[in-house]
Amino acid sequence: MPSGTRFLAGLRLGNRTEREVAMATRAVDGSILFAKKLGGVFAMILGGLIAAIGANVASPVTIAIGVLFVIAGAILLVLKIIRRNEGGQVG
Template sequence: MVAQTSDGHVLLVKKLGGLFAIIIGCLLTAVGMTFESDGTTFFGVLFLVLGIGLLVLKIIRRNERSSLP
């Protein structure tokens, strides 16, 4: 079953933005840990949290719409 939404572009941007933020966050965290850079590690973890947050918001929004009759 495919969900049809009028704001599909917003959901796509949240999904791609979340995935991009997670990838950048993983890379920055790994570089920060390798070179023992606190600032880089902090921004990496920040991007990870941002990416996970965007994906969670997208999933919650999708589930709220599908539960309506």
Template sequence: MVADTSDGHFLLVKKLGGLVAIIIGCLLTAVGVTFESTSTTTVGVLFLVLGAVLLTLKIIRRNQGSPLG
């Protein structure tokens, strides 16, 4: 199930980085919407997208080589 022990730290960085990016993105987006700041809202949405991409890459990497059914 685990991809490789040498990839363990890299996958952990992707997971934690993705979660942190999503949390920061949510906070920045909420602050931007509250204070009607377009730039803050945009940066928040970019962080949300970055976090989602990192988590998606981690999941794809983990599931490589395993059968779907």
């Protein structure tokens, strides 16, 4: 291994520090995390509205679709949180 080369999780970093690599990863993932957050919130709001409309017209199928949207939105938010906290500890 050449001198000055570091390894992090099996990746050769050259002369970069772990912090530089972690910051670069966060910058790239930022838009993906933001999209997951907006998608999750939008799905939950839409699901709540669909479920409310289904309850108003007494349609169990519409209520189920609304609940599925709420669950999908919650999953997107949880995945976003897990992804954000995954690489939080550097050093």
